[in-house]
Amino acid sequence: MKIPYSRIQLTGNEEKYLKEVLESGWLTTSRKAMEFEEAFANFVGAKYACAVNSCTAALHLAVEAIGIKEGDKVLIPTMTFTATAEIVRYLGANPVFCDVEYGTSLLTPSILSEALIKHKDIKAVILVHFGGQSPLMHTSDGTGIVDICRKNNIFLIEDAAHAFPAKFEDKYIGTFGDATCFSFYANKTITTAEGGMLVTNNEIIYKRAKTMRLHGINRDVWNRFTNSNNKCSWEYDIIAPGYKYNMPDINAAIGLAQLEKAxxxxxxxxxxxxxxxxxxxxxxxxxxxxxxxxxxxxxxxxxxxxxxxxxxxxxxxxxxxxxxxxxxxxxxxxxxxxxxxxxxxxxxxxxxxxxxxxxxxxxxxxxxxxxxxxxxxxxxxxxxxxxxx
Ligand SMILES: Cc1ncc(COP(=O)(O)O)c(C=O)c1O
The missing domain is CATH 3.90.1150.10 (Aspartate Aminotransferase, domain 1)
Known part of the structure; x- marks a missing residue:
């Protein structure tokens, strides 16, 4: 027998939705990406979703949106993929690595508490839902990961690259922290070939991530080309030196079909x-x-x-x-x-x-x-x- 480590399944509406994109005359970020964002936000119960071309991009946008700057310290479990930490370096901030629990490979509330005693100046934590499971986010006595972060005034970004769809208690991972980042890389639980999603309930984080996702332009490029209201449709402003992280409709089409089977x-x-x-x-x-x-x-x-x-x-x-x-x-x-x-x-x-x-x-x-x-x-x-x- 030959059994590969990973094998993807594309037996749903992938072809149908891809055909719709091919026939639409517009391949990159447009209606399908917006549909995917809406469907994904509804799935996890979040107010906002921002589709991007990787989870790495989503993580980068998340730490940028919460204001992480040069010299800041961000707590990260050592047992993770480099993307979790490299995005902190993109901003000139420094990862502070902590150990994880044997058996789950998770950053637990007790590991977090100890790390915060040792490092007084942590600005944010990036929690990794290792393998697809969540640590204790809330407890009745207020000692869960979210509780600890809130008490200490620390931002919580969730690296949920492995964790779609996963729940803590009866709620999907996606809205416990300030922002949650999912991966749709080729071997992930659902795929868009390359892709990611930032979800949040925080309007300020969402708006900043959405702007920075596309060059720091103050409105969607799609509107730039397709706005039927001819007034000033050519005009846009750049409010920050953003990135090129948008998800093309080609990828979103695959994502929509995968989401139906998640x-x-x-x-x-x-x-x-x-x-x-x-x-x-x-x-x-x-x-x-x-x-x-x-x-x-x-x-x-x-x-x-x-x-x-x-x-x-x-x-x-x-x-x-x-x-x-x-x-x-x-x-x-x-x-x-x-x-x-x-x-x-x-x-x-x-x-x-x-x-x-x-x-x-x-x-x-x-x-x-x-x-x-x-x-x-x-x-x-x-x-x-x-x-x-
Ligand atoms: C824990 C973790 N975070 C982030 C990423 C980055 O995901 P992407 O390849 O979508 O950028 C991965 C990818 O494997 C991962 O395993």
Missing amino acids: EDFREHRQYCATKYFNLLSDISCIDLPQNIGPINNHAWHLFPIQIKAEARVSRNEFIEKMAENGVGTSVHYKPLHRMSYYKNAYKLLPEAYPNAEKIWESTVSLPIYPDLTTKELDYISQTIHAILC
């Missing part, structure tokens, strides 16, 4: 996760991922397992053997404190991140996607048993 996709990934929990629970030399909420609140973008030190193969050997047997895997992540740029620029030492170190040395992510079959899941489990037992 919950079905999630349910199948949950089925895969449940199968893995059942099939792999007898293997003592691995740790399975920990759920902190109900299983159906989780987006199940990742299914990372830990190969413990006592296993008869190392994590790297495990990955090689899985590949020899036709099963693709991945690693999330080599933590940022180990990456040359961050390590050297901020003199970071591995000892400061004991949980991330333990995770990184042993972690491997198994395939989990909407058309992964029961037969394939059984084969993956049999292969893992053959390698480890």
Whole structure:
């Protein structure tokens, strides 16, 4: 069998909506992007959504919109993709890295509280909903992530690249913090090939992000070309040196079709996760991922397992053997404190991140996607048993 690590499903209205765009005579940001924004905002229950060409762009716009400036400090979990931290550097601000919890790879309320005691001048936190699950955002005694940020007057940006659709309690991720950023990269839970979405309930953040998304122009370029009201349709102003981050309609068309299936996709990934929990629970030399909420609140973008030190193969050997047997895997992540740029620029030492170190040395992510079959899941489990037992 050949089972890739990731496989996308484009079996819904993708072609139909793409055809509509091709026939519309306007390929870049226009009606489809606006439709996608509206549908996405409705889905997560947010007032505003701003479609962009990546989650990286959404994160950059979010930190810019809340006013992060040169020299500011932004708290970021070390166990994430570089995009979470690089966008802080775009603005000349500095990431302050913190450890994560073993089992979930999340920045927890207690890790956040400790970090804020150590670093008094944090302006914002970028929370990563690692793998597709949310940490405790609110608690009855006011000690959740959002509660702590509000009490300390700190902005909260959510990196939800893995977490669509995910919930905390009975509410979709999207409006807990000041802004939430989603990814529609090719291997994400829904895709537009490349793409992202910034959602927020804050009108000021939305307006700033919308302007900066397109060169700092004070109104939509689409209006510039298609405004039927001929009055001054050529005129626009530049109010800031913005960016070129808009999402073309071509991508939005795919996104709209994917959005229609987002919950079905999630349910199948949950089925895969449940199968893995059942099939792999007898293997003592691995740790399975920990759920902190109900299983159906989780987006199940990742299914990372830990190969413990006592296993008869190392994590790297495990990955090689899985590949020899036709099963693709991945690693999330080599933590940022180990990456040359961050390590050297901020003199970071591995000892400061004991949980991330333990995770990184042993972690491997198994395939989990909407058309992964029961037969394939059984084969993956049999292969893992053959390698480890
Ligand atoms: C946690 C996290 N944040 C941000 C990103 C960036 O997403 P994009 O590729 O859409 O810019 C990724 C991409 O893999 C990610 O995993």
